[in-house]
Amino acid sequence: MSETIEAITTYLAPRRLDEALQAMADGEATVLCGGTDLAPQTESGARQYKARLLNINRVEGLGGIAADGGEIRIGATTTVAEIRRSAALAKIAPVLVEAAEHFASEQIRNAASLGGNLCNASPAGDMSPPLLVLGAAVELACWRDGAAHTRRVPLEQFFVGPGKTVKLAQELLTAVVFARPAPGFVARFRKSGPRPALEISTVSVALGARVADGRLGDVRVAMGSVAPTPLRARHVEAALEGRPLDAATVAAAVAAAAEDAKPIDDVRASAWYRSHLVKVFVEEVLDDVRGN
């Protein structure tokens, strides 16, 4: 096991959020939660530790799923396994539970946090497309002028590039929130890789919409692994919004996918293959919804 050269001078595992935020106030803390991304990235040298290692696993109120009200709130330290097992989410947002079900392996799901998965900002992050179609936002908290301040950022504005988000070094992602989906809301998620488990998705597609009288409304479509960030597929959405869900609409949506997906060639797949697969997935999720 390689020992990376590091200069961590302080380790903190606070129980209170204000203590955690104060420890980040100078932007010189590395946040530790599940460690499933932090460990391999620092071992390989892809990422450097800052002077302070801040373990947020013991911060009270940062975990758990609150699903009683009109707004659903998932704390940042909630593990992917907890999302997978959540009976409340299975009812309210089954698309999220489905994404958790096919996330990595059980050992990783038991450690990996939702907040960490989003902050890692992988173009292939599996929780991002379902949350994008749920219209989710993230809460970012920081300590300033002797008090905690929180801002909300829609998830579609959160990602900037691979591994990059709008979150400042002083800010902690504390929760993911989304409005309780309206009656008639349907959502689907597809991802692909050479094997079912522990796979970095070659392409993923999520669809969320309200279905009424055979038409889709409030359509959101999200894609992963086809651009530097997970993204909303605006052209596909426009091709679907308010239209009758028939073969012509599906064909138009599939054609529009090429406008949204700008994939690259890499070790996992060629751009050509990804462009093809994203069309297949758009067609599949729409056919699936039509079958309902």
Add this chain to the structure above:
Amino acid sequence: MMSVETEIRFSLNGRPVSLKVPATMKTLAMLRDRLGMTGTKYACGEGECGACTIEIDGKTVNSCLMYAVDCDGREVVTIEGLRTPEGLHPVQQAFVDHGAVQCGFCMPGMIMQSRNLLANNPELTREQAQRGLEGNLCRCTGYTKVLDAVDAVAATNTCGGRANP
């Protein structure tokens, strides 16, 4: 430069342990290099293979990814903790009986994960076992006999709820 050391206390296979660990040390390195518990294996070092699977607070994790400092105040169970005064744990015995062991390197992780699956679901189906063991690789490709062993334990329902009594 060495990183700062922190004193941690936790339960290891039912016994209290306390020691100082560097902030970036992983649980696997602590178990093997500091505590002499070499049953847990280091293979890929990046959470792909499951050879380093341990239980923490009743849930399985890859100990190569888990920071040792995060063990503080928690219950850790390793393969060494499965043996009972009577001998091998029923899951270990089933692996022996069904010839599930080839080179053996993946076995501690396979057994830890299998035992946890069986403890949480005594009526584990073969398909559920396959899904639950997705994070455990066997490069001898001996999966069929591993699943046979897990099936046998599920059939006789001999797996207790906790790794450590």
